[in-house]
Each structure stands twice: as structure tokens, then as C-alpha cells.
Amino acid sequence: MTRDSFLTVLKKNAMLIVLVLVYLFFWVLTQGSIFNPSSFTELINQNAYVYILGAGMLMCMLTGGNIDLSCGAFVCLLGAFGGVFMIVNGWGTGISIALLLLVGVVYGVILGFLIAYVHIPPWIATLAGYLAFRGLGTSILSANSKTGSLAPFPVDFQNIFYGRIFPTEKGVFNWPCFLFGVAAAAAITLIIFMNRSKRLSKGYEADTIVKAAVKSGLGSAAVILVMTRLAMDGGIPTTLLWVAGIVLIYSFITSKTTIGRHFYVVGGNMEAARLSGVNTRRIMFLAYLNMAVLASIATMTVVARSQSAYADVGKNFEMDAISACVVGGVSASGGAGTVLGMVIGATLIGVINLGMSLISLDANYQRVVKGFVLLAAVVFDILSKQRSK
Amino acid sequence: MGKILLEMRNITKTFPGVKALDNVCFQVEEGEIHALVGENGAGKSTLMNVLSGIYPHGTYTGDIIYDGQVCRFSTIKDSERLGIVIIHQELALVPEMTIGENMYLGNECGHRFAINWNQTYSEADKYLRMVGLEESSKVQVKTIGTGKQQLVEIAKALAKKARLLILDEPTSSLNEEDSRALLDLMLSFKKQGMTMIIITHKLNEVAYVADKITVLRDGATIETIDNHGPEPVSEERIIRGMVGREMTNRFPRRENVPIGDVRMEVSHWTVHHPLYPERKVVDDVSMYVRQGEVVGIYGLMGAGRTELAMSIFGKSYGVNFSGELRLDGKPVRMHRSEADAIRHRIAYVTEDRKGNGLVLSQSIKVNTSLANLGAISSHTVIDGDREYAVAEEYREKLKIKTPSVEQLVGNLSGGNQQKVLLAKWMFAEPDILLLDEPTRGIDVGAKYEIYCIINDLAAAGKCVVLISSELPEVLGMSDRIYIMNEARIVAEMRAEDATQENIMTAILRSGREAL
Numbered sequence: 001m002t003r004d005s006f007l008t009v010l011k012k013n014a015m016l017i018v019l020v021l022v023y024l025f026f027w028v029l030t031q032g033s034i035f036n037p038s039s040f041t042e043l044i045n046q047n048a049y050v051y052i053l054g055a056g057m058l059m060c061m062l063t064g065g066n067i068d069l070s071c072g073a074f075v076c077l078l079g080a081f082g083g084v085f086m087i088v089n090g091w092g093t094g095i096s097i098a099l100l101l102l103v104g105v106v107y108g109v110i111l112g113f114l115i116a117y118v119h120i121p122p123w124i125a126t127l128a129g130y131l132a133f134r135g136l137g138t139s140i141l142s143a144n145s146k147t148g149s150l151a152p153f154p155v156d157f158q159n160i161f162y163g164r165i166f167p168t169e170k171g172v173f174n175w176p177c178f179l180f181g182v183a184a185a186a187a188i189t190l191i192i193f194m195n196r197s198k199r200l201s202k203g204y205e206a207d208t209i210v211k212a213a214v215k216s217g218l219g220s221a222a223v224i225l226v227m228t229r230l231a232m233d234g235g236i237p238t239t240l241l242w243v244a245g246i247v248l249i250y251s252f253i254t255s256k257t258t259i260g261r262h263f264y265v266v267g268g269n270m271e272a273a274r275l276s277g278v279n280t281r282r283i284m285f286l287a288y289l290n291m292a293v294l295a296s297i298a299t300m301t302v303v304a305r306s307q308s309a310y311a312d313v314g315k316n317f318e319m320d321a322i323s324a325c326v327v328g329g330v331s332a333s334g335g336a337g338t339v340l341g342m343v344i345g346a347t348l349i350g351v352i353n354l355g356m357s358l359i360s361l362d363a364n365y366q367r368v369v370k371g372f373v374l375l376a377a378v379v380f381d382i383l384s385k386q387r388s389k
Numbered sequence: 390m391g392k393i394l395l396e397m398r399n400i401t402k403t404f405p406g407v408k409a410l411d412n413v414c415f416q417v418e419e420g421e422i423h424a425l426v427g428e429n430g431a432g433k434s435t436l437m438n439v440l441s442g443i444y445p446h447g448t449y450t451g452d453i454i455y456d457g458q459v460c461r462f463s464t465i466k467d468s469e470r471l472g473i474v475i476i477h478q479e480l481a482l483v484p485e486m487t488i489g490e491n492m493y494l495g496n497e498c499g500h501r502f503a504i505n506w507n508q509t510y511s512e513a514d515k516y517l518r519m520v521g522l523e524e525s526s527k528v529q530v531k532t533i534g535t536g537k538q539q540l541v542e543i544a545k546a547l548a549k550k551a552r553l554l555i556l557d558e559p560t561s562s563l564n565e566e567d568s569r570a571l572l573d574l575m576l577s578f579k580k581q582g583m584t585m586i587i588i589t590h591k592l593n594e595v596a597y598v599a600d601k602i603t604v605l606r607d608g609a610t611i612e613t614i615d616n617h618g619p620e621p622v623s624e625e626r627i628i629r630g631m632v633g634r635e636m637t638n639r640f641p642r643r644e645n646v647p648i649g650d651v652r653m654e655v656s657h658w659t660v661h662h663p664l665y666p667e668r669k670v671v672d673d674v675s676m677y678v679r680q681g682e683v684v685g686i687y688g689l690m691g692a693g694r695t696e697l698a699m700s701i702f703g704k705s706y707g708v709n710f711s712g713e714l715r716l717d718g719k720p721v722r723m724h725r726s727e728a729d730a731i732r733h734r735i736a737y738v739t740e741d742r743k744g745n746g747l748v749l750s751q752s753i754k755v756n757t758s759l760a761n762l763g764a765i766s767s768h769t770v771i772d773g774d775r776e777y778a779v780a781e782e783y784r785e786k787l788k789i790k791t792p793s794v795e796q797l798v799g800n801l802s803g804g805n806q807q808k809v810l811l812a813k814w815m816f817a818e819p820d821i822l823l824l825d826e827p828t829r830g831i832d833v834g835a836k837y838e839i840y841c842i843i844n845d846l847a848a849a850g851k852c853v854v855l856i857s858s859e860l861p862e863v864l865g866m867s868d869r870i871y872i873m874n875e876a877r878i879v880a881e882m883r884a885e886d887a888t889q890e891n892i893m894t895a896i897l898r899s900g901r902e903a904l
Binding site: 046202205259269272 | 819
């Protein structure tokens with residue numbers, strides 16, 4: 001490998017390399033406790049909402065750097081609704097989940113309509129929700145409970161959003177989890193190589209055999225490593241399934257479907273998209289409808305984990321989702337960014353959060369560190385892109 | 390012979406790939422009105438941008454001598470300090486601000502940290518009276534009409550203590566009455582000793598106000614005509630200077646394609662401006678295109694050509710449409726939707742490829758498939774291999790020079806970008822292609838290739854509407870030519886009958902009738 005092509009690989013995977021370096025940094029600092037099996041479970045459970053809201057925020061940002069400020073406060077409101085449905089009224093889990101999704105759809109339709117068809121700038125349209133929803137949620141909570149929080153959510157609800165699949169005792173190796181990891185690794189390898197041979201047989205550009213081997217090798221190793229650690233901690237958390245499912249679905253939508261393509265071209269050049277027959281308004285509408293629905297799924301993973309709905313739930317979630325996207329290389333002016341990038345960004349932020357709480361850094365300093373890391377990541381990303389031009 | 394106020398000597402200015410100005414020499418006497426004429430792209434605006442410092446010293450070669458001094462302007466401010474003020478074709482006023490605020494924008498009266506509003510408005514009012522405006526300088530610019538806005542621009546220039554005033558197509562957006570008033574105002578300024586340069590396409594205006602006329606063609610000065618004779622200079626005389634070039638082999642020959650039936654026809658097509666609904670941008674236009682035919686639409690900038698094409702393409706421009714669109718003889722009720730137009734096999738290839746044609750941040754592949762994603766996908770899932778194959782096919786067919794179809798369009802040259810734009814619309818499989826300035830801003834070689842593509846399209850039985858402001862291009866490529874001026878079609882000619890002179894004459898005659 002020549003020096004130049006080595007540098008291109010470095011640049012292309014800059015954020016992934018930063019992630020590994022930051023992880024190693026905390027490994028040293030925490031004397032290895034960030035590598036404990038329980039840290040892996042914690043990392044996934046703590047950050048599930050970032051991945052889920054990040055997927056929604058990605059779609060909004062693709063349409064032209066538009067953001068949704070209301071999703072954090074909307075999580076608070078939905079949490080309060082969930083508490084009322086399941087704890088106060090004692091309704092069934094299934095019907096309550098369906099109702100929460102329905103509330104998400106209703107808000108999404110209203111928001112999408114205002115933005116796409118009434119042409120209200122997205123940040124203003126969502127600022128209203130940002131201001132109103134937390135107040136509404138808090139007042140619902142305090143009307144229904146003296147303490148201002150509703151708890152606990154029913155066990156079956158918790159099992160769906162904060163349980164484990166085929167759980168085992170801590171310390172007992174969980175074979176289903178491990179085997180699932182092996183199967184996923186095999187699938188990754190198979191897909192990479194099948195894709196390559198298909199492209200080669202048609203005479204298109206394809207990765208070299210070395211590149212494909214490195215890609216699939218690293219990918220499989222990472223998956224097996226994570227699943228092995230999780231297997232030592234009692235099995236696959238259900239949040240992982242939710243996150244993985246959403247990540248896979250949105251990867252597929254953004255990379256393989258016409259509708260996903262439309263999101264990119266609307267953000268890349270709205271007028272060109274319109275004159276090419278793309279229904280640009282519908283794309284804006286869908287972006288915000290989608291965001292609200294994902295926010296209701298995120299709510300359920302969050303309240304299931306905390307086992308209660310309270311006034312501060314969802315605070316700054318919108319900023320976490322935006323940060324994950326921006327750190328993950330999603331363009332702040334739209335038209336560029338991938339789900340995989342967002343996942344790497346969210347994981348980076350998650351690792352930093354986890355590492356800092358493991359070394360018991362003061363919460364105020366944690367915010368300072370997060371702010372600077374966000375800035376540094378974006379500066380690094382922009383500089384590396386400028387140099388490659 | 391008066392004193393020479395301005396002399397531009399051997400000015401040469403190159404843009405990547407194009408020589409916009411080639412050894413241009415230009416002299417202006419103190420106290421005269423000097424007209425600068427030439428076709429679109431002849432270099433008039435570039436020359437004025439060099440003069441005013443928009444293209445700073447060092448980006449061109451040659452000397453500017455103003456009032457006996459060699460000048461090296463690096464910003465507009467430098468030239469304005471010496472009293473050289475340019476009024477651009479597009480009005481540069483902020484509609485939400487008052488007239489007074491606009492006039493002193495960037496040039497505010499008062500102290501460094503506090504604007505003296507009393508002085509601003511009283512000074513502004515003084516200059517407004519000088520240009521014959523009765524309005525108070527405290528009214529918002531958006532409340533006055535375009536003609537008056539143009540006068541505000543002139544008042545603004547006066548407020549900058551202009552000594553040499555440059556007006557770039559000052560009357561292009563004005564009606565005849567306002568145009569006449571503006572020209573008379575220029576004559577009265579001349580009496581007070583001001584020197585002016587006017588760039589215009591309207592040759593009757595040139596003959597009316599100008600003392601001298603300098604003709605630019607293809608970035609070179611052709612001649613300077615004196616307008617002081619007993620008879621005003623005839624328009625034919627100016628036109629000869631503007632277009633008198635040799636045409637050898639700039640256009641590929643088209644095989645004798647049999648021209649078929651009428652495929653598309655519009656009648657009494659009228660469209661209004663989206664922001665000023667009282668203004669007609671297309672006025673009672675009737676035209677048709679036959680199978681295998683290349684129909685040219687010629688007109689100067691602002692004649693309504695783009696508006697006509699875009700309004701036919703799914704009503705993507707304008708409001709209050711009236712008239713009828715027929716495809717293959719059947720009236721079509723087109724919705725206000727570009728997708729609808731594409732379904733009816735109409736394509737509009739924009740003149741503004743960067744602004745609304747291409748997604749520069751995406752690859753050639755993505756841009757090529759954009760207008761017809763359905764053809765390479767099943768159940769909304771894109772077949773990546775098919776897409777790649779299609780992009781490759783068009784890359785070869787249109788000779789797009791690129792290492793790979795994964796290349797971002799933003800990294801391509803203008804000519805190659807234009808080919809990608811054509812590829813996108815050819816892949817949409819239209820029957821009718823509306824090509825709006827398909828060769829704007831690209832070099833001669835790429836132009837020739839695009840002409841070949843146009844011929845191939847016609848040979849394949851498509852209907853091509855070629856909109857262009859380059860006369861030779863229209864003459865060289867079309868079977869039939871419509872001539873547009875001021876939102877109307879003013880003449881229709883067969884290619885055999887059309888010459889540069891009689892096309893220009895048709896435009897001028899229509900302008901005069903209205904005057």
C-alpha cells in the first residue's frame with residue numbers, strides 16, 4: 001500500500017479511527033473497566049435513544065440541514081402519556097404502545113403539514129413544541145401524582161423495551177447471544193463478498209480482494225467481540241434489537257430506495273429536484289412525520305429503562321441526536337450523510353459519556369468535555385475534507 | 390475633441406478555458422454618453438466589471454487610465470472613491486428597506502457608530518428630486534414600481550458623487566414610457582457635464598442618446614462609431630458590426646431527416662409573473678413543434694423564452710396560466726407538476742445547470758438517473774447495477790470525460806456538466822425536449838459535441854426546441870425559428886429565409902412599434 005492510498009483510507013475512516021482512539025484512551029484511564037461486559041450493555045441501553053432519534057434527525061438534516069428541536073420535549077410528553085395509559089389507567093401494554101405510536105403519527109402529520117405545505121421554517125415550527133411539550137408533560141404528571149413522576153411501568157412493557165432475549169444469570173455464558181453474533185458476522189462477510197463478485201462479473205468497479213477481506217474481517221471481529229461481551233452479561237438486550245432493526249431499515253431506505261434518494265437530492269439542490277419531478281413537499285412532510293414516529297419509539301426505550309416517567313426525561317435529547325449526526329459527518333447544509341456515519345457519531349458520544357461517568361468526572365466538566373469534543377470532531381472532519389480537495 | 394476621461398488600454402481577461410476580453414481598447418471623453426453594444430457574451434459586462442474593480446487589478450492585464458492617472462482598483466470602493474459608479478442590470482435594492490436606507494447602504498452618513506438619519510433622509514430627498522422622483526425617501530422600496538426603482542438606483546449613484554456613471558442595460562426591465570424618461574434624464578445629466586457609459590441591446594436607444602458607439606464582438610473591440618453626423622447612425626450599421634463574423638463549420642451538418650406531424654402545440658399561451666401577477670411574462674404565444682424538427686427560439690435576455698419553456702414544462706414557472714397545450718393533437722390539461730410533464734414525455738433542460746439543473750454534491754450516476762428513477766427500480770428499490778450500467782451507457786454515448794461515473798458532478802468542467810444534464814433528460818425518454826441555452830458558458834469543442842447530440846435527437850424523431858441568445862447558434866441549428874421579444878413571439882421564419890440582419894430587424898421593429 002502506498003503512502004497516498006494509506007492516507008485516503010485514514011481520511012475516509014477518520015471518525016472510526018477517532019472512536020477507536022477515544023475508546024483506548026478511556027480503557028487506560030478506567031483501568032479496563034470500560035471493557036467490562038456490563039459496560040457494553042450499559043453503552044447500548046444508555047444510548048439507544050440517540051441511535052433512534054439520530055436516524056430521524058438524519059432524515060431531517062438530509063433535506064437541507066433542517067432539524068427538529070421538539071423531539072426531546074415530545075419524549076417527555078409521550079412519557080407522561082405512557083404513564084397515564086399504563087400506570088394510572090392500567091391499560092394493556094399492546095394498546096398503550098399502539099396509542100403512543102398514534103400520538104406520534106398525529107404530531108408528525110401536523111408538524112409535517114406546517115413545514116412542508118405552510119412553509120414554516122422547521123426550527124420555528126419545532127421550537128413551539130420544544131417550549132410547549134415539556135410544560136404539558138410535566139403538568140400531566142403532576143396532575144396524576146404527588147411526586148411529579150409516574151412509576152413503575154408494567155413488567156411486560158419493560159421486557160419489550162428493556163429486557164433480554166434468552167436471559168441467563170450474570171457470569172453464565174449466553175450461547176444464543178454468541179451464536180447470533182457469529183451468524184451476523186457471517187452475514188456481513190457473505191454480503192461483502194457476494195456484492196464484490198457480482199460487480200466483478202458485470203465488469204464494474206469493485207474493491208480489491210485485500211480491501212474486501214479487511215472490511216469483512218474488521219466488521220465481523222467487531223460484531224463477534226461485542227456479542228461475546230454481551231453473552232457474558234446475560235444476553236442480548238432488547239434495546240439492541242430495536243436499535244439494530246431501525247439502523248438496518250434506515251440504512252436500506254437511504255441507500256437503496258427511490259424515496260431515500262429523493263431525500264438526498266432535495267437537500268443537495270431543492271430546485272433541481274423539483275424540476276426533475278421529485279415531489280419536494282412530500283419529502284419534507286415525510287421527514288417530520290418519520291421523526292415524530294421514531295420519537296415515540298425512543299420514548300418507550302427510555303421510560304422502560306428508567307421505569308418511570310418524570311419531568312426531566314428527554315432533556316437535551318434533540319441536541320444529542322443532532323450531535324450524533326454532525327459528528328458522524330452528516331452535512332449541516334443537507335444532501336450528504338449516512339446512517340453508518342450517524343451510528344459511529346452516536347457511539348463516539350456514548351463512549352465519551354460512559355467513560356466520563358466511569359471515572360466519576362463532575363457532571364459540569366462532562367458537559368465542557370462534550371462541547372469541545374463535538375467542536376473538535378467537526379473541525380477535524382472539515383479540515384480532512386478540505387485537504388483532500 | 391474633448392478631454393479623455395477614461396482610457397482602457399489592451400485589456401485582456403481570461404476565465405478558465407475562455408478568453409473573455411482580448412486586447413480591448415476603449416476611450417471615453419469627458420461629458421459624453423458612450424454606448425457599448427455587442428451580442429450576449431461579447432464581453433461588455435466583463436469590461437465594465439474590470440473597470441469598476443469587481444475583477445481586481447492583477448486578474449487581468451492592461452491599463453486603466455482615469456483622469457490622467459493609472460488606476461489599480463482592488464475593490465468597488467476604490468473605483469467609487471474616484472467617482473466611477475456602476476448600476477447593474479439586476480436592481481440591487483433591498484425591498485424591505487426605505488429608499489433613503491438603500492441609497493446610503495454601505496456609504497452611511499454620520500459618525501462611525503451612529504447613523505445621522507436626518508442628514509440621510511434630507512440628502513436622499515435632494516437626489517431624488519434631481520432624478521425627478523416625487524416620493525419621500527422614507528417609503529419602502531418595495532412599494533414603488535420597477536421604473537422608479539431604477540431611478541432610485543441612479544439617485545444612489547449620484548449620492549456617491551458619480552463622475553463617470555455606468556448603466557448596464559438600464560431599460561431592460563422598464564416599459565417604453567419609463568425607458569424614454571430615463572434616456573431623457575441621461576441627456577439632462579450630460580448637459581450638466583456628467584460622463585456616462587450605457588450598455589444596451591436596444592439600438593434605437595443607442596441612436597437616441599449616444600455620442601459614440603463602441604462595438605464589442607467575441608471579447609474584442611471592433612470599431613467605435615461617431616454619432617455626431619447629420620443623420621443618426623442607422624441600426625443596420627451597428628448590427629453589421631455586432632454580428633459580422635464568419636461562420637465556417639461551427640455546426641455539424643444534419644442528415645436530411647423527414648419532418649413528421651405536429652407533436653406539441655401551444656396556442657394563446659399567457660403566463661404572469663409569480664411575484665408581480667399584473668405583469669405578463671409570456672403574452673399570447675402560439676407555436677408548434679413537429680416530429681424530428683429543431684425549432685429555434687431566439688430573443689434577447691428577458692424576452693420571455695425561459696418563462697415560456699418552464700411554463701410549458703408542468704407550469705413550473707409563473708401564475709395565472711391561460712391558453713391551450715396540445716400533444717399529438719389532443720388538448721392536455723397539465724397539472725402544476727413537473728412529474729406530470731415528465732409523464733407526458735416533456736423535458737426541460739435548464740439554462741442554469743448549477744442553480745436548478747444538477748445536484749453538484751452527488752455523483753454523475755445519481756444525477757443521470759434522477760428524472761427517471763422508476764426505470765431502474767422495482768417496488769421503489771433501486772437496482773444499483775442497472776443504475777451504474779445506465780450511467781456508463783450515457784457516459785459513453787455523450788463522451789462525458791470522467792474517470793468514473795461515481796465522480797461528483799461538482800468536480801466536472803462546465804461542458805461535461807452540461808452533458809450530464811442532457812444525459813439526465815435523455816434517460817427520461819422524452820418526446821419533446823426544451824433545451825434552454827444548452828451551450829451557455831462552455832468551450833467551442835464541447836459546443837460542437839452538444840450540437841451533434843441535438844442532431845442525433847432530431848434524427849431519432851424527437852422534437853427539439855432550442856432556446857438561445859446566440860444568433861449564429863439558432864441560425865446554424867434550427868429548421869425553423871421563432872423570434873421572441875418582450876414576452877411575445879414577433880416573427881417566425883424558416884431557416885432558409887433567416888439571416889442575422891432580418892432577425893435583428895424583426896426584434897427592433899417590434900420594439901419600435903411599441904415605442
